[in-house]
């Protein structure tokens with residue numbers, strides 16, 4: 001996930017709406033991971049050579065497709081949840097405890113946040129630091 005694109009999106013939507021969407025999107029990925037598990041289970045259940053090679057190939061493709069979908073869905077689910085958690089942890093104003101912030105700018109790869117209630121400013125720790133991709 002590109003940090004600039006994420007910060008741009010937070011700036012456009014506002015933190016709270018961005019956070020809400022992150023949770024909704026990541027849970028949709030989680031649901032698709034569950035669908036993938038059903039595809040794999042169905043493929044394994046149907047897998048037999050009794051009905052011919054074409055049928056066997058279809059069932060094997062169902063298993064392979066389910067595994068691929070499951071892997072991609074799980075990765076996206078985890079990545080979005082970790083990002084939402086990392087930014088959400090830093091969303092409270094240290095001065096007045098208000099939850100949520102407005103984006104002011106991106107400075108050296110970090111987001112400068114501003115409290116909409118008291119005007120306090122702080123830099124968010126880089127949630128992408130140490131990310132594998």
Ligand SMILES: [Zn+2]
Pocket residue numbers: 093094095096097098115116117118119120
């Ligand atoms: Zn504040």
